[in-house]
Amino acid sequence: MNKPLLSVSHLVKRYGDATVVNDLSFHIDPGECLGVIGPNGAGKTTTLRMCLGLTSPDGGQIDYFDGLHMPQDALAIKTRLGVVSQMDTLDPDFSCAENLLVYGRYFGLKDAQIRERIAPLLEFGALTSKANAKPGELSGGMKRRLSLSRALINHPSMLMLDEPTTGLDPQARHLMWERLQNLLQQGKSILLTTHFMDEAERLCDRLLVLDHGRKIAEGKPRDLIAEHLEPDVVEVYGAGALALAQDVALRPLAARVEVSGETVFFYTAQAQPLLLALQPWPQLRTLHRPANLEDLFLKLTGRQIREDA
Known part of the structure; x- marks a missing residue:
């Protein structure tokens, strides 16, 4: 070595x-x-x-x-x-x-x-x-x-x-x-x-x-x-999206739910059931993607903006 x-x-x-x-x-x-x-x-x-x-x-x-x-x-x-x-x-x-x-x-x-x-x-x-x-x-x-x-x-x-x-x-x-x-x-x-x-x-x-x-x-x-995050992320945004963060039918389909601005982030190991459950809200926009380093950064350090030190 x-x-x-x-x-x-x-x-x-x-x-x-x-x-x-x-x-x-x-x-x-x-x-x-x-x-x-x-x-x-x-x-x-x-x-x-x-x-x-x-x-x-x-x-x-x-x-x-x-x-x-x-x-x-x-x-x-x-x-x-x-x-x-x-x-x-x-x-x-x-x-x-x-x-x-x-x-x-x-x-x-x-x-x-x-x-x-x-x-x-x-x-x-x-x-x-x-x-x-x-x-x-x-x-x-x-x-x-x-x-x-x-x-x-x-x-x-x-x-x-x-x-x-x-x-x-x-x-x-x-x-x-x-x-x-x-x-x-x-x-x-x-x-x-x-x-x-x-x-x-x-x-x-x-x-x-x-x-x-x-x-x-x-x-x-x-x-x-892989250690800190669920593999899939579903982002939901548009008029009425924030209410979904508290939806009793959707929350069990995700391991974690976070809100940032006008977007709701669903972190899940199985995205397909969640995507199917979101179909009654066709006016909302959804983005299904793999978890990335930005998700890791935000989970470990938080979403709150900090001033320069």
């Missing part, structure tokens, strides 16, 4: 009286993508910042490859990491190629080494034609791909990605996913925080679900769905 590239044990972070990361443990194996999901304020970004040495933990241990420890060996660890943060950190005064060149110098690479890597990295990001363009001339998707290409300049062993596709349109997100899948196929390891459940299911080998700073679930996406 290969040793984990990252092993986090009993991590704790407090701000005043608030404990934002509470006794958190997890690991990432070589070639694995670990997704970290949870509501706003769950502790995702704080955990990532501690793993990057940007925030000091109040307890616990962060161990990296070859016996290195964060924050004691921060410089040695960072030379082998690639980072894409939530915020755009590209230099607006430099072209795409120059952004890669200057960033490579931070790792002590020779200019000749960096220049050899610029063209392949721009090609990887589908940015070859934009080599001389400045970030202000790029679309949001192009900027994110440039940030990802820049994070690869030092040939990192692991990538840390904090919500890398937030704010992108569907086409740009899909292109970003394609690039990340290419990296996983090359054997890179990725720690990914995301609010997109389809992104998590598409990219991640395992998921870590956080809430209030604690780990509340961990495992493969499909395994977590």
Whole structure:
């Protein structure tokens, strides 16, 4: 068995009286993508910042490859990491190629080494034609791909990605996913925080679900769905749908019934009897689908909207 590239044990972070990361443990194996999901304020970004040495933990241990420890060996660890943060950190005064060149110098690479890597990295990001363009001339998707290409300049062993596709349109997100899948196929390891459940299911080998700073679930996406959810979901919406949530004939046909907005969600192991029982309400719209990660997320963390922490 290969040793984990990252092993986090009993991590704790407090701000005043608030404990934002509470006794958190997890690991990432070589070639694995670990997704970290949870509501706003769950502790995702704080955990990532501690793993990057940007925030000091109040307890616990962060161990990296070859016996290195964060924050004691921060410089040695960072030379082998690639980072894409939530915020755009590209230099607006430099072209795409120059952004890669200057960033490579931070790792002590020779200019000749960096220049050899610029063209392949721009090609990887589908940015070859934009080599001389400045970030202000790029679309949001192009900027994110440039940030990802820049994070690869030092040939990192692991990538840390904090919500890398937030704010992108569907086409740009899909292109970003394609690039990340290419990296996983090359054997890179990725720690990914995301609010997109389809992104998590598409990219991640395992998921870590956080809430209030604690780990509340961990495992493969499909395994977590099978463990925590009924296999089928029937959504019902339209005029009069909410009354069905309390219908004495329908409720026994579902293991759980939830209401969100104007939609009633019936979670069931056998959808067909429920669908037949809904036929007397032809004015309502129904959607029968398999349970997914969004259902898992909402069951484990609740449907109540939370403000950014």
